[in-house]
Amino acid sequence: MTRLASRGLQEILPFIAPPIREILGLMPGAVVDGLEEVRLRMNRPLAVCLNQKEYFLDQNGGTSPLISGAYFVTREDVQKTVQLISQGSLYAFEEEFRQGFLTLPGGHRVGLAGRAVLEGGSLKTMREIGSLNFRIARAVPGSARPLLPYVLNIRTARPYHTLIVSPPCAGKTTMLRDLVRFISYGVPELRFPALTVGVVDERCELASCCEGVPQHDLGPRVDVLDHCPKAEGMVMLLRSMAPQVIATDEIGRAGDVTAIWEMVHTGVSILATVHASSWGELEERPFLRELIDRQVFRRYVFLSKRKGPGTIEGVYNELRQSVIRAG
Numbered sequence: 089m090t091r092l093a094s095r096g097l098q099e100i101l102p103f104i105a106p107p108i109r110e111i112l113g114l115m116p117g118a119v120v121d122g123l124e125e126v127r128l129r130m131n132r133p134l135a136v137c138l139n140q141k142e143y144f145l146d147q148n149g150g151t152s153p154l155i156s157g158a159y160f161v162t163r164e165d166v167q168k169t170v171q172l173i174s175q176g177s178l179y180a181f182e183e184e185f186r187q188g189f190l191t192l193p194g195g196h197r198v199g200l201a202g203r204a205v206l207e208g209g210s211l212k213t214m215r216e217i218g219s220l221n222f223r224i225a226r227a228v229p230g231s232a233r234p235l236l237p238y239v240l241n242i243r244t245a246r247p248y249h250t251l252i253v254s255p256p257c258a259g260k261t262t263m264l265r266d267l268v269r270f271i272s273y274g275v276p277e278l279r280f281p282a283l284t285v286g287v288v289d290e291r292c293e294l295a296s297c298c299e300g301v302p303q304h305d306l307g308p309r310v311d312v313l314d315h316c317p318k319a320e321g322m323v324m325l326l327r328s329m330a331p332q333v334i335a336t337d338e339i340g341r342a343g344d345v346t347a348i349w350e351m352v353h354t355g356v357s358i359l360a361t362v363h364a365s366s367w368g369e370l371e372e373r374p375f376l377r378e379l380i381d382r383q384v385f386r387r388y389v390f391l392s393k394r395k396g397p398g399t400i401e402g403v404y405n406e407l408r409q410s411v412i413r414a415g
Contacts, residue, residue, distance in 0.1 A: 094120060096224040099194035104222070105168035108134060111159055114149030126222040130166045133158035140257060140393075170217050173198050185214045187315065195225035195296030195303030225296055227304045231259070231398050232266035238403045238411050239267065239387050240280050247271060247283075247333060249352065249384055252361040253370060254391035259398030260361040261293050261337055263391060265304055267359060268294070268335050272307020282309055286331030288321035289314040294337055319343030322351055335359040345375045352384055365392070367408065387411070 097120055101109050104126070111134065112126065125137035133144040133155050143151040144158035152158065173190060174181045184190035189199045199221035205212045239250045250267075254260040274282030287310055289295045295302035295312040302312055311329045313321045318336045320343075325331055334351055336344075339360045351358055364370045371377050379385060383406035390401040403412050 096194065096196065096226065097123060100126070100192060100196050100222050100224065103169065103172045103192055103198070104128075105165040105172070108159075108161070108165055108169070111145055111147060111149050115145070115151075116149070119149075119151055123224055125224065128161045128166055128169060128220045128222075130161055130163055130218045132161060134161050166217060166220065169220055173220075182213045183315070186211055188214065189292070191292050191296050191298050191303070193298050193303065195227070195298070197223045197225065197292065197296065199223065225303065226262070227265060228259075228262050228398065229266060229269065229305070232263050232270055234400060235263070235267065235389060235403065236270060236275055236278060236280075239389070240271075240275065240278060242278060242280060245281050245283075247357045247359060248386035249358045250360070250387040250389060251339075251379075251385040252359075252389045252391065253364050254361070255365045255393070256363060257397060258391045258393045260391055263389070263398055264335060264337060264359060264361050265294050265306065268310060268333075269305060269307045271333055272309045282307075283332040284309045284311070284330070285333045285335055286310075286322075286325035286329050287312045288316060288318050288325060288334065288336040290316060290318050290321065291337060294335065317343070319347040322347040326351060326354060326356060331356060333357045333359060337361050338363065340373055340376065342375050345379060348379065348384065358385075366390075383407075 097112065101112060119138060122138040123136060127135040135142050135144055143153055144155060145151060146157045147159050181190060185200060189197055191197055200214055200217055201219040202214045202217035205215055240247050252260045252264055268285050268287060271283050272285050274280060287294055287306065289312055292314050295306055295314060296304055297312055297314045311325065313325055318339060322334055322336065325334060334356050339362055348358055362376065370380060386406050388404045392399045392401050402410055405411050
C-alpha cells in the first residue's frame, strides 16, 4: 500500500459512519492504492471508484461489480456521516450545502445530493441528504516538471499565458496545481525566480482550503480566494493582493473571458484550464474562440488519459505550432 493512498483513506475515515468505516478499513492494499471515491447512497450498495471504474463493497471489504453480497448503506449510516462532516451543525455549513460539497482536512471533498431548498427561486441549501461522494485528493508533486521549459519564459522571468486543455478526469487540475507550486517556490535550475501567485479556486479543488488553509502545497507565495466566481475573483485578487500570476480552473463563461482580458492588459500572467480534447472542441466554445483568435494564450498544453491521467500529448504556441523539442 502506498503511503499517499493510505493517508488519504485514513484522513476521510473519521468523517464516515462507524459501520462503513470498519468495512473500508478491511479493504486490501491494492484496492486502497487505486481508490478515488467512496460513494454512500441511502438504501443502495456501498460503492468505491477504483481507477475510474465503480465497484461494490461487501461486509468484509471485498470488491465486486455485482450487487449481490454488497453492503447496503442504511439511513443511519447516511445521517451519522452527515453529522460527522458538518460537525453536528448543519446551519454552520449551510453555504457548503448550498454549493453541494464541502472540503475536509487533507483537501478531500464530499459531494452531496438530496432535497434542494429554494428561496426566492434560488437554491438556499440542501436537506434530506441521500447520497454522499467522498473524493480522495491526490496532489502529484513534480507532475508539471516536464512542462517548465515550455511554459516559463526565462527571458522575461514570467510564465507565458497558458491554457491547460484536457477531457474530464485527465489531470488538468493536478497539473495546474503543481505548476503553481513550482512558480511559487521558483525554479533555480532554470534560473527562474519565485513569483507571487493569486489562485481563484471557485470549486475548491486547486487549493482545497479548509478553514482558510490550503490543504495542498502550493508554495509559500500563494494567496487563495475560494468559493468565489472566477470573473469576480480575478479582479478582486488583482486589486487586493497584486499578484504577478493568476491561476484559475475551468474557464469558459463570458465573464471569465472579460476578466482575462483585464488581467492581460495589466501585465499579470494567466494560468487556466478548460474542458476539451482537441483544437476543434476548443473552437466550439464561443467565448474561448475569441481568446484563441486574438492569440491571448501563448501556450496550450493538451493532456489525455492515454497513459494515465496527466499524459502530455502536446504543447503548442499561439500559432498552434508544437514547441516541444524533438528528442
